[in-house]
Amino acid sequence: MKPPPKAAKGSPIVEYPAALSDSTVRMIVRVSTGGHRVRIEIANSHGAAAVNIAVAHIARSGEAASIVPGSDRVLMFGGRKQVVIPPGASTVAAFGDSITDGFGTSPDKDQAWPTLLDTRLRAAPRTARIGVVNLGISGNRVLHDTAGASALARFDRDVLALEGVGWVVLLEGINDISYSAIPGFPASERVSAQDLIAGYRMLIAKAHMHGLKMIGATILPYQGVWTYTAEGEAVRERVNEWIRTGGEFDATVDFDKATRDPANPKRLRAAFDSGDHVHPNDAGNQAMANAFNLSAFQ
Numbered sequence: 001m002k003p004p005p006k007a008a009k010g011s012p013i014v015e016y017p018a019a020l021s022d023s024t025v026r027m028i029v030r031v032s033t034g035g036h037r038v039r040i041e042i043a044n045s046h047g048a049a050a051v052n053i054a055v056a057h058i059a060r061s062g063e064a065a066s067i068v069p070g071s072d073r074v075l076m077f078g079g080r081k082q083v084v085i086p087p088g089a090s091t092v093a094a095f096g097d098s099i100t101d102g103f104g105t106s107p108d109k110d111q112a113w114p115t116l117l118d119t120r121l122r123a124a125p126r127t128a129r130i131g132v133v134n135l136g137i138s139g140n141r142v143l144h145d146t147a148g149a150s151a152l153a154r155f156d157r158d159v160l161a162l163e164g165v166g167w168v169v170l171l172e173g174i175n176d177i178s179y180s181a182i183p184g185f186p187a188s189e190r191v192s193a194q195d196l197i198a199g200y201r202m203l204i205a206k207a208h209m210h211g212l213k214m215i216g217a218t219i220l221p222y223q224g225v226w227t228y229t230a231e232g233e234a235v236r237e238r239v240n241e242w243i244r245t246g247g248e249f250d251a252t253v254d255f256d257k258a259t260r261d262p263a264n265p266k267r268l269r270a271a272f273d274s275g276d277h278v279h280p281n282d283a284g285n286q287a288m289a290n291a292f293n294l295s296a297f298q
Helices: 113-123 151-160 174-179 193-209 230-245 255-259 282-290
Strands: 051-053 083-085 090-096 130-136 165-171 213-217 251-253 264-268
Touching: 090 113, 090 151, 113 130, 113 282, 130 165, 151 165, 151 193, 165 193, 174 193, 174 230, 193 213, 193 230, 255 282
Parallel strands: 090 130, 090 165, 165 213, 213 251
Antiparallel strands: 051 083
């Protein structure tokens, strides 16, 4: 890191050091909208060396550099107080629905497949500088709004606005398919395989316009769910075949093959089923994380 410029004589600006070690930095941020939670993002995109944060806190600002008593909270990074941010690290964006979000896994165990993929990446020397951000939203659909904006509508805000993203893993579509079987569901929102493929193509085009690689994930089996139909299964199988063989994704990961029952490919393997026949349990999420060929991220 090059030395910072010298402050002009008499300037009110305090010179900052070229590097920090065993130091505490306090920053005051004005929040313009209210809420019950706050998310802190720390990046080291342009650094030459790793940044080791031993502990970080957040609190309400008081007078000058003081804080409001009783407002101090410790920030956690993946359940840990300490975090190391590699220089120029890149965020794999796991973009999906409740399966990506981790619904069906053990509470408070952080066993969603994006977390388990992150563990694999960090354990391999060639991918140790790559992190994973979980952008799964329960109930999310590709083409239409349900629980929040659709994948097409939120892609710019949730993925393209993130700094350092190199790859996007897309696992979306099961809600588009299964919701179509709900009695009274709007006919205008029922989807065909071609509808979903058209949505995927738009997401791929958006990613490629911004230099991002898109990894297509096949849709998991869901027989046993009350919204399962033969028509929906046909859509799922057609979409999965296109993901595998269409050649439009930069790479693919076959979650369907990794989690399906060999005796009945339309159904989740019993050992991977959380109980609702659509959301994998901890073991199922591990199988999904293991299905990645890590060379796709090099």
